[in-house]
Structure formats: structure tokens, C-alpha cells
Amino acid sequence: MIDPFIQAALLMTTPILLAAIGGLVNRIGGLVNIGLESMMLAGALVAVEVSAATGSVIAALAAAALIGGLIGLSMSLVVTRLQANEIIVGLGFSVAVAGLVRFVLKSAYGVSGTFNPPGVAMLPRINIPFVSDIPVLGAILSGQDGLTWFAWAMVPATAFLLHRTRAGLRLRATGAAEATVRAVGLSPLSIRDASTVFAGAMAGLAGAHLSIGVVGLFNEGITGGRGFIALAAFYFGRSAPWRTALGALLFGLFDAAQIRLQGHGAPAELVQMLPYLIVIIVLTGLGLADRSRVSERALS
């Protein structure tokens, strides 16, 4: 009873977590990536195309990361080199890519809305013998796909790399003190661009997880605003990887709960809205709690 629920929650968490880690790194580098949704959507479509064409999951993932990274790079260049507003550009990319995807579906495949080619290779689930028989723990550890493992491995890895490597140190400096980074002879804009490419690649993988990890086809509404939920997750996480993961997990839990509720005759459209609503409520509540904690510390 509880095991399928845990499995579903983790499955729904993965794409949010992947995109949120990317967005977190991007934000530390000084760019708030509103365009994650667009990179996710493109990654989802390209993963289905490449998976159907080649039958290779690896090739599909690489292609999804690549398209995400490319969109990230072009978005970053518009923001860093042309000094455009990152919010406007991010929203613009989200709208433009959605339109482009619709166009590609129509002109290349002659379909609208859903693209379901034959022969899509799905992300394999990794079953761990013996562990899978243990209740709860088995549901958590066994039967997950490789991207889920990768997403969770990225949480401590990101924390470690940010503090222990050259690139991490320079990235942290770039987001907080661009002029300083320039003064010591580095190029803050290039560092920022690199972080956006990383965010794009992570969001591309997140899209691939939705299309070839969960449903096995592409639908133009497949991302369902998850790029924006990822944004909420790393804001909630205050750019700390573990807290960001917690934010992503929160959404995954409610998304899984929502799917369960639908099976019990509740109106689907209303129920589908629930995870988003609850995330907003929880984030607001936690934000308020943080605020009162800060002022308590100030008073003492």
C-alpha cells in the first residue's frame, strides 16, 4: 500500500530535482533561470525522437542534455552579452520553445499535441535483488531508474564541488561579486554562461525523464510547469543542495498523492492542481517561519 506510493513520489521528484539542481548552480552563478521549463520541454521531445530513432537510451539522454544546454547557452548569451532582463528572456524562451515544439510536431510529424512514435526505448528500472523485498526501503532503493540515482547523487556532489573545486569557488564569487571576479582577471560572464549551460543540460535530462522515464511518449503539456516548480524548489532551498532536494521531494509527494486521489473519483482537473497549490502553501508557511526565526535571533 505504502510502497507504490513511495515509488511514485520518488519518480515524480526526479525531474524537479534535476532541474532544481541545475537552476541552483545557475543562481549561484548569478542568473535566475526562468527558462528551465523551455529546456525541459525541448529535452522531453528530443529524447523521444532520438530514443525512437536509435533505440538507445544513452543517445536519447545525451541528445536531451545537449539540446537543453544549447537552449541554455543561447538564453544566457542574450542575458549576459546583450544585457537583457533575465526574467523577460526566461519567460520569452518558455513561450517561444513551446510554440516551436508545436510547430515541429505539426510540420515534421503531422501530429498535434501528442507524439507517440513506435519503438521508444524507455529508461530501464534498476531492480536490486533482496533489497527489493524489504518493505519501504525496497521501494526507495529498488526499481528506480538511472536518472533518479543520478539526480540524488548530484545533491551531495553539488555541495562538495561548489566548495572544493576551482570552478565552484569561482562560480560562488561570480554570483555575489561580478566586479571582483573581473578584477582578479577572470571572465564572470563566461563563468555565468557555463552555469546556464549546465542548468540547461540538467533541465534537458529532467525533460527526458518525463518522456522516456515515465510515460514513453511526448505531449506538449508534459512538463506541466515543472520548470517553475523547480524554481520554487531552489528558492525554498536558499541555494543549498539538500534543502533544495527537500523542496523537490515535497512536490513529488503531493504529485503522487494527486494521482492516487484521481483514482477515487475526485474531479481530475481540480485534483491535478493540488500539488501546485500545496507547494505554494507550504513554501509560504516555511518562509514565514524563517522570517520569525530571523527576528527572534535579532531580539535575543
Place this chain on the structure above:
Amino acid sequence: MMDRARVAIRLGARKVTRRFGPVVANDQIDLAVAPGTIHAIVGGNGAGKSTLMRILQGVDQPDEGSVILDDAPVRLTGPADAFARGIGMVHQEFMLAPNLTLLENLILAREPVGRGGLIDWRVAQAEADRLAALAGVALDWRVKVADAPVHQRQILEILRLLYRGADVLILDEPTAVLAPAQVTELIALMRRLKAEGRTILFISHKLDEVMSVADVITVIRVGRVVATTTPAQTDKAQLAQLMVGEAVAMAKVAPYSRPPGAPLFSARGLVARDGRGLKRLGPIDLDIFAGEIVGIAGVAGNGQDELVASAAGLGAIAEGAISFGGRDFTRAPASRFRAAGISYLSADRSEEGLCLTASISDNFIAGREQESPFSRGGFLRLKMINAGAENALAKLSVRYGRLTDAVRSLSGGNQQRVAIARELERGPRLLVAAQPTRGVDIVGIAFIHEQIAAFRDRGGAVLLVSEELEEILTLSDRIVGLYGGQVTGQLLRSEASVEKVGRLMLGQKAA
């Protein structure tokens, strides 16, 4: 560094001229900084120091003449190029990442990397300790820059230049943010660096420091070198005269007698917090009488900002009470403070004191736009506004083109005069003056001091907050020391000296 000791000019300029339209910012400037010396450049606002520094850093190119490095003319392409040739600069605005620790800032861009591409923190720490020992300072390298005091940040900037291999250090007004004891420390550090063979170009307008530390002094006025001398050949008075080109009239000191009656402004148990909710001030008691200037001496960040905000009615006070003219003003809105006759001269001219993009006349009536004679029936009366502004600005000798020009087009000193004109013209009873002469040259400073003293002589009360110790000593009738948000003591002007006030600023007893 050995062969460099043999050159005559490590860093310099030969006949450097730089024009901006009709303005000649640098006019045939010659500069010769010998290796292993401390060379000071002094000059007032607009003398052309900043332009010269930009040229020496390669940020700007001269129209004529050239930069000299190791006796040879060079063309610098930018700060990175200058740095590659051993020239590093510490700007007034520190170039540090506030979210990183001191150690992380030190190694940024030159991180020692060990196994697996990871930063080798042990090597980094050893290098940091070596530099700190060399500089004779103790730093807590694990503290974030945002939490480190200003003088430590400055030392970090200097050490970072050494870490990255600079042998010529350009220090732009390095003592502007320091307390007297910290100035002494910095000067000792400069001497140690010189003994080590490094070369220092030191920009300052504090003549005491220049006289004590420099080997050679170059004086610049309106873009020209007017003298190159040594401390042995000159004195402070002569330097000051060279800087301004005329004898500077110091504000007159009137004998102080405590004004009779009850205090005009009174704070009791005042506690104030900063924007993040941290307690920065108090609890303190403070009285200001009509007809006196109370100077607050303290190093930046010791509660002055919160005191100013409380006295001007801008910040909600956390605890305590404020009364003005015998009436309670605790938690009164800023509009009531102003209506009661409290004027406020902001330290932040560009953000709070003035609206730089608005016209001179608009700035002049800001806050008085509903008063007669400037407005009638909800409409502004431009004739009256212009007449009032012209009259007030003439009194303060403001140099401007037209009243419709943006305030941005004025020099810093003239902008400040516009702000003063607005705040004094409304006939206040208390003037809260924060850093009233920041970024103003010597002539302008003397003039502003006269205005503040004249306001006091007319019976006005003044709360003066300044990081310039000299300003506090020149103007104040009473000096109150502020350290860590607490009043550390009080001195009448007759009792005050640099050393005594300096001790108050560092939280020690005056005696």
C-alpha cells in the same frame, strides 16, 4: 625584483594629457615613482587623480604622452595587463566577494589545486599564514568577508595583491575608512612592504599621513602637476596651499558655552536595529541643545547610520523615546519630524539626498512642493520656485548652468550645496548632517563648514555625524564617541584631541 631595483622609474607618466571634450582632466602630467619607495599623490576633487589612475591601470588611454614602466613607455590594455606587469591597485570600493571567506577571496583565480582537481586548502592556508606574518597582522581566515571589519578587508586586498605577485601597489585613499589606530597600523604595513622592496603609490588628501609616510609627494591641481617635493622640503600648510592654489580659510572656532534651557532634541534609552533586524544602536541617551553642534565620532558601522535615521525620523526605533521641542516624537512619521523643523542632510547624496536625474529646481523644492509660495491650488508656481532656487543657490555660491539641468550634471561639491540649500532654506531648528562633506574638495569643505557653523550661530541645533575626524574636531561644540552602538564618552571641544577622540572611536575611555 632584483633587476627592477636598478631602473629609475618603476611606474610613471610622461607628459600624459587626457581631454574630455573641452575639459582637460590631465594636462602634461609627469610622474616618476622610483622602485622601493612610497610615493604620494595629493590633490582636491576634480584635480585629475582618478583619470591618472585609470590611465595607469590601462582602463583609459592618454590622448598624448605615455605611461612609463621600468623606464620605457608602454601601452597598457587594461588592469589585467597592468597586473601582468606587476602593478596592482586597491580601490576605494573593495573588490571582494562578501559571501566568501577571507581565505577563499585570497586565492580566488589563483587557487592551489592538489589531487583530483580539488583545491588544496592546506597549501592555501600555509600561504595565507606566510603573508599575514609578513604583513605583521592576524586575520581570521575562516570568517566571511561580509562579517569582517573594514580594516581587515583592506589588509586582505593588499595581501591578495601580494599573493598574486604584484610588486607595485596603488592605494586609492586607503585611510578614508579607518580609525586613527588602524591608520597607524596601515602605515606600519606600508613601511614594511617598502622595506621588502615593494613600491607604493599612495593617493590621499590627508596631509598628516602623507607627510609621515611618503618619500616623494606629487601635488596635482586642475589636471596639472604643481609640485613634486619631499616631506623634508615642505609642510602641511604649504601642501594645502598647493592643492587649492590659495590660502584656505579654516572655519572660525567660537568659544563654547552650553546654551541655556531644556534640550531641543532628546533621546532616552534609544535602541535601533538595522534592516536585517540586528541591534546596532543603544540603548543610548543623547541631548542636543539649540545653538550647539554635537559631533558623533566613530568608525563607520558603529551605529551612526541608525542614530541618524532615528533622529531624522526615517527608521522605526525599537525601544526608548525621542522628544523634540518638549513633545514626544517616538514613532512619529518622518513627515512630522520635518514639519516640526528637523532637516536632514543625507550621507548618500545620489540615492537619498538628491534625485540625480531630476532638475536642480525640482530638487530644491523636494518635500516643500505643497508649501506656499511654491504651489497654489495643487499647481506648482514655476516662477516662484525658480526665484526661490536662484536666490538660495546664489547664497551658497552653487555653480550651475540652468535650473532645468539635471542635478547629475553638477560636480559632487555643487550637488551637496544644492542639498544644503534645500535643507537650510526651509528654516529648520535641528539639522541632522551625515557626512556633510563626503566627496567634496578642500574649498567646498571650508564653505560647507561655514554654513553649518553659521546655522548654529543663528541658534540652530546640529547633529553632525562624520567619519572625518578633522571635521568633527573643527565643527563640534561637543563630541560624543560611538562604538558598537554605545556612547563611549563625551568631550567638550576644549578638551578634545585627535588621540582622545580616537580612543573614543575604538571603544576606550577618553582619559
